[in-house]
Amino acid sequence: MILADWIAIAVVAAFILLGALVGFGKGIKFFTGGVFGIIISIFVCYLIGGMVLKIPFVQDILGKFIDALTDKNKFCDFLLKIHIEIVVYYLVLFIVVSALRVLIVFLLKRFVEIDRPVFKLINRLLGILFFLIILVLLTFLVFQIIYWIGGSAYTDFKQHLTGSFFKLDKLLDANPLASLPDWFRENFVHEVS
Secondary structure: OOHHHHHHHHHHHHHHHHHHHHHHHHHHHHHOOHHHHHHHHHHHHHHHHHHHHOOHHHHHHHHHHHHHHOOOOHHHHHHHHOOHHHHHHHHHHHHHHHHHHHHHHHHHHHHHOOOOHHHHHHHHHHHHHHHHHHHHHHHHHHHHHHHHHOHHHHHHHHHHHOOOOOOHHHHHHOOHHHHHHHHHHHHOOOOOO
8 A cells, every 4th residue: 555545544534533523413514504505505506597597487587677677777778788687586596595505404403413312323424424425525626626737746646646555546537526517518508698
């Protein structure tokens, strides 16, 4: 085993311990609050925004909003030119998604942190699983950032991972995040009409 393998073992052990100590309830609250929560809400809005926009009810509301601004004054004409209805739509969608995120996290946290031995064990086990998933995602993200940097940094990093017992060099080459930008561009392109 190479140095990278020993570092990986230490990091995995630390995340397992952290997951067991913190638990799922507090872990999910931490990772879905603050800046992380805003990023999650923006990401969800991006994913579902186009689908929700096609709902007839939403189209009717946006149509009424556009009608209310049409031929009022030059400022309203400017707002219509920059598609203010889409800006307002995504702002409202962001607020709704953020509220739902907070509600779901609150309910999950309350459920897994019930003061019973079985729920405490479930909270700890789910905490370990959740923190391991976060570790995997962070590893993919770090590998992707190193790939984007490229050049000698990427080559040197790959060389340090070569011969890894855990096949970290293969993971660097087959990082699932590498294809995500293209996949999102193909599947979730929003057109403003």
